[in-house]
Amino acid sequence: MLGAFSVGKTSLVSQYVHSIFSEKYTTTIGVKINKKQLEIDEQTLSMILWDVYGEDNHQSVMPSYLRGLAGYILVADPTRPSTIETTLSLNKMVGETIGDMPFVLALNKVDIKELWDENALAQIHDLSELSVGTFETSAKTDKGVDDLFECLAQSLLTSHSSS
């Protein structure tokens, strides 16, 4: 889970793994590690989710947190244009550090879609094209959350089977 601070990475994981959402914003230090088992094409997968601290003006994501990743979810908050820029730079950093890996794009906080910035969305269009899937999600209402993670799982399964 990569993205700017306060875009909802931890909330998405919490909703997906524990079916819990809290209105209270709690910042992440380091990385929170969760495990989720899911069924895809009659196969059981264990997904180890690394919810990495959000990038902000004072700290960027350290490359060591990317070690061993099989795929990633980029999370952006279209109500905050600055988070789109962070998403783009993070994707670039992943590519430079470990090469092309499958990723899914989450446009979070769809429950307040009326506050989304249209220019920001236009900015992320190209990134969306590169992803294996782009989802409008809301950790608050659970919209698109399962689809988001399952899309990445499906993609990992496919790439694993073909390799």
Place this chain on the structure above:
Amino acid sequence: MDTEVSKAVSQYVGSLNLDNREFAFFGLDGDNCITRIGGSVDQLGFSNVKLGQTAESQLSFLEGLLSGDNKPIVIPNAQYLENRFVDLHLFFDANQPWLLFVDNTEVGVGLQKAQQVRLDQDILEESPQSELGSPADDEQHKYWIATEKLFTAFSGSDQDIDEKINNILNIGLEYFQSSCAFLTSDMGENFTVTNIVGNGVQLLEPGEVINADIKNKIRASAASEVHTVNGPFGCVCFLNENKLAYSLSATDEKFLIAVSGWIGNLLGTKEQLEFIEAQSANYKNLFESVPAMLFLCDAEGLVISVSQQFALQVGLAQDEVPGKICLQFFDSDNHGAIRNAISTGEALHVAAKLNCNHSKALEVELNVSEKKFGAMSGIRMVIATDVSARNQAYREATEQNRLLASANESLDQFAFVASHDLQEPLRKIQQFSSFLEEDLEPNLDVDGRYHLEVIVKASEKMSALIKDLLSFSRAKKAQPDFHLVDLNNLLTEVMTELDLAISESGAEVKFNALPVVQANGSLLSQLFNNLIGNAIKYRKPDCQPVINVTCNAVESGTQICVSDNGIGFDMQYANKIFEPFSRLHNSIQYEGTGIGLAICHAACEKHGWSLTAKGEVGVGSTFIVELNDA
């Protein structure tokens, strides 16, 4: 490889600044199976991790981490458990991976609080409805950013304490926009500079004592006292050459206090580390030079440190032993017991043989105890005591006792056979002496009559001696049957046997309420016959003998005492009187063979009882039979 693993961990851990934080480590083989486990595994949530299984199968959060190149990485503040922050280190030694987990919860929680406040502020600022932007809000924002930096500087794990202090000073430098920051240690009137950052002020050098002249130049700094856990340390100062004085707001004051607090914390840790280091050096020196064979190892017997004496015995240099499995120094027959003792962590008197390089194996006794050294728990201290000489002495003593018992048995046998076989020729001497006396009596002159009389008396004495010797031998050799014996009845019978002696001496023998005991009647009869007979024999002239036989309950059981008002004896002979043929008086004064009390002693031994005597010359004697009630 296995013998070198501890060095890899200790070198890596030694390069970190752990500040007494808990840590756990795992060594992996080429298939990522766990081959070594150490440190505070329970505290860090790894109590179920087992050797011989892959790390990923047991610690699923490691999935993917262990694949790839052998590049070491550090993942700070990994939260695989709720509310616990752990720095995860992956490093390699000879291409073998090692995982080190260092607890960082205290710093992580603090960092989270600071970051939370700052990001809340950032979110508000981003909000179009934000009313922030006033000077007061800017100042608050600046404060939170600087505070978070302090947390980060404090929590850095790859820096030493002075580097951390300098980082904190630099953060303050930036905060106060000053040109120079430094620490001073308190030396009373004057101060010594210990850390300097920035270059705005050229008049200070580390180690310089600040005198009154310099004090006047730097008095306009923003400064705060620094305290460590051990008391006042000095001050942290921020200077600006362009300003005589800072105008510190309440927020600035708060930040200055935070800076001095963090620095005090670090300096306290430094002082403690220096103390521990000094103590450790002393301890290591003491441990390694102690003239005893001892070593420290982990729960699997991997030697960590060793005394000079131990290294000498096994024929290795002192620095060659650490990293080896201790079992290799002991005889293979002892490996099971030693492995069990070390695994348990507490064991006493474990017998083992220490293989020595230059001599035959030493017999040793191992005492194992579990110790904790700093953050390293579960260390085993093994003390090997050389018991070769003791065991040899024990074996020799056992052999001597066996030979002595055998000789005593032969002697007893000889005494019995000799005394028995002597009876017949003696009887012949007595008989034929009697014939000679009868046949030659009328023709014997004075000399001849005297010579015959000597032969008769000597043979009578010899007969008595042989009789007593036989009694003594029988008492020693007897395998008696035990029955319930009423001592009152037994004493009555004994008095009947001694009737003549009692009436001749006018003795008064008193007894009552004696117990019934499990005993051999024949031996017991002989015992009391001898004791009462002796009391009558060794009476004082012109004094009626009074003999009391009493029974007393004492702490150790029951005592039967035979006391008299006779001539008594000197207590220095209290033991000697029980030896065979031992006499305190010659046979002219008191006739006898000196066997009687020896027979009494042997009779008591046969019952498992003890016989002792007390006496006072001219007052009387008391013989005490202590019954074994059990």
